Amino acid sequence: MNNKSISLIFALIFCFGFIPSAIAAGDLTKQTPIEVKVMLGDTKDALRFSPEQLSFETGKLYKLVLHNASSMKHYFSSAGLARSVFTRKTQVLGADGKTIAEIKGTIREIEVYPGGTAEWWFVPLQTADLKDLKCTIKGHTEAGMVGSIVIK
Numbered sequence: 001m002n003n004k005s006i007s008l009i010f011a012l013i014f015c016f017g018f019i020p021s022a023i024a025a026g027d028l029t030k031q032t033p034i035e036v037k038v039m040l041g042d043t044k045d046a047l048r049f050s051p052e053q054l055s056f057e058t059g060k061l062y063k064l065v066l067h068n069a070s071s072m073k074h075y076f077s078s079a080g081l082a083r084s085v086f087t088r089k090t091q092v093l094g095a096d097g098k099t100i101a102e103i104k105g106t107i108r109e110i111e112v113y114p115g116g117t118a119e120w121w122f123v124p125l126q127t128a129d130l131k132d133l134k135c136t137i138k139g140h141t142e143a144g145m146v147g148s149i150v151i152k
């Protein structure tokens, strides 16, 4: 094998291995979503998010399922996450788990009522290391209803 054919092979590896990933991947919001579940409080009314640490990757579609199994209202609020993502839609689920409302547009925070479930479908656009996840209901942040979000 001479130098020319070696460099041709490298050129082919380069073309097929690297360039396609640099080409636009089409409509990122039409991917199959990665489901991430977060509990807001729990049946014993703990003032916690579970899990408290969330991790996402840019360019992937997520379906963030927010469920409130407690007897009080809770917020899922992170200005940093809201700034870092493109929201495809938000869905509200009825008691039977079926979608009863779909909201289009930018989301800043979501309040979930006792027993309720909401889904936030989004694609992270920028990396971030956020410590601003909180429930904004009076006293809940102070009691520890906070969390962190990393976008890689």
Ligand SMILES: [Cu+2]
Pocket (backbone or CB within 6 Å): 047, 073, 074, 075, 135, 136, 137, 140, 145
């Ligand atoms: Cu709360």
